[in-house]
Amino acid sequence: MEQTHLPxxxxxxLVMASFLIAIFAAYAALAIINRLRQTSVNKNWLWLGAxxxxxxxxxxNFTAMTALQLGVLVAYDPLLTLISVLFAIVGxxxxxxxxxxxxxxxxxxxxxxxFLGAGIGTMHYVGMFAMRLNAQLSFDPLLVVxxxxxxxxxxxxxxxxxxxxxxxxxxFRHLLTAVIAGSAIxxxxxxxxxxxxxxxxxxxxxxxxxxxxxxxxxxxFLLFAVAILGLPLFxxxxxEASTEVAQEAEA
Numbered sequence: 353m354e355q356t357h358l359p360x361x362x363x364x365x366l367v368m369a370s371f372l373i374a375i376f377a378a379y380a381a382l383a384i385i386n387r388l389r390q391t392s393v394n395k396n397w398l399w400l401g402a403x404x405x406x407x408x409x410x411x412x413n414f415t416a417m418t419a420l421q422l423g424v425l426v427a428y429d430p431l432l433t434l435i436s437v438l439f440a441i442v443g444x445x446x447x448x449x450x451x452x453x454x455x456x457x458x459x460x461x462x463x464x465x466x467f468l469g470a471g472i473g474t475m476h477y478v479g480m481f482a483m484r485l486n487a488q489l490s491f492d493p494l495l496v497v498x499x500x501x502x503x504x505x506x507x508x509x510x511x512x513x514x515x516x517x518x519x520x521x522x523x524f525r526h527l528l529t530a531v532i533a534g535s536a537i538x539x540x541x542x543x544x545x546x547x548x549x550x551x552x553x554x555x556x557x558x559x560x561x562x563x564x565x566x567x568x569x570x571x572x573f574l575l576f577a578v579a580i581l582g583l584p585l586f587x588x589x590x591x592e593a594s595t596e597v598a599q600e601a602e603a
Contacts (some may be wrong), residue, residue, distance in 0.1 A: 358422045358487055358550040366419030370412045370541070375534030377408025381444070382514050382530055388452035398448050405448075406441030409472055409537060413440075413479055416541045422550055424485050432482035436475045443471010447507070451515055461515070465508025469540065473503035476544050487550040495547035503540040510536050 384401025414433070420426070446467035450460050483489060510533040 358424065358552055360545070360548075360550070361421045362416075363419040363421060366415055367538075370416040370419065370538050371535060373408060373412040373415060374537040375530055377405050377412065378510065378514070378534035378537065379526065379530035380408065381405040381448070382526055382533070385448060385451060385514050388448060398445060398452065401448055402441050402445035405444045406437060406471075409440045409444070410437040410475060412538060413472075413476055413541055416538060416545075417479060417483075420545070422485065422487070424487060424552075427484040428479075429482040429484060432478060436478040436482065439471050439474040439478060441471075443467050443469075443474070446471070447511060451511060456515055461512050462508055464511045466504050467507075468511060469500075469504035469507025472507065472537070472540050473500050473544065476503075476541055480544075480548065485550070487552050490549045490551065491547045492549065496544075499540070499544035499547050502543045506536045506540050509533075 381401060381404075384397055384404070387397050388395075388401070413436075444467075447464040450456075450464040450467065453460070480489065513529055513533045513536075
């Protein structure tokens with residue numbers, strides 16, 4: 353019997369929202385990395401940044417998952433859904449720890465990028481296995497490998513963008529850097545989605561777990577949490593940026 357793969361499409365508004373969420377998460381990460389590279393800063397900032405960034409990336413990932421349209425009801429296992437965020441947080445914490453030193457070289461950037469990409473990639477696939485729907489989920493092995501390599505490469509690019517002195521004299525460099533880095537993060541998700549195959553089972557089973565609408569509501573709640581955690585970082589970063597501009601003008 354020939355297997356029928358479900359056609360996949362995405363809601364463009366939710367796709368756009370996923371990019372905006374990632375940009376905000378990247379801005380918070382930038383502010384945290386800048387603070388961590390100051391030797392007098394308490395290391396509790398590392399976990400604050402990792403949680404803020406991890407929740408932001410998790411919200412981005414599942415906003416993108418909610419944007420996925422398969423033509424069938426999709427629900428999510430609550431435990432696996434919540435476990436997936438831990439990988440994003442731990443990956444971010446490891447990545448930020450590596451680049452928290454005043455002097456960072458290529459080796460540190462590559463290692464940090466690996467942790468960041470591995471954390472986000474693992475979060476994505478755990479989130480995929482949390483899906484409950486009337487279809488069988490499978491993956492193209494070559495595309496899975498490609499998506500992991502893309503995740504690590506983009507993770508390295510994100511870290512390099514966040515700490516590179518190349519943007520040091522660019523106006524509004526923090527915002528520009530966050531836009532560049534934040535735009536790269538969702539590509540990890542959408543590349544990984546190319547590896548997924550949903551095969552119809554023909555059954556009419558109804559899943560009673562967290563449905564897509566409820567997941568979207570959870571995303572909104574997490575966005576508020578990220579905003580509460582990230583807003584002080586955002587305002588502090590803006591203040592520091594304006595102070596730097598004033599000092600450069602006086603010089």
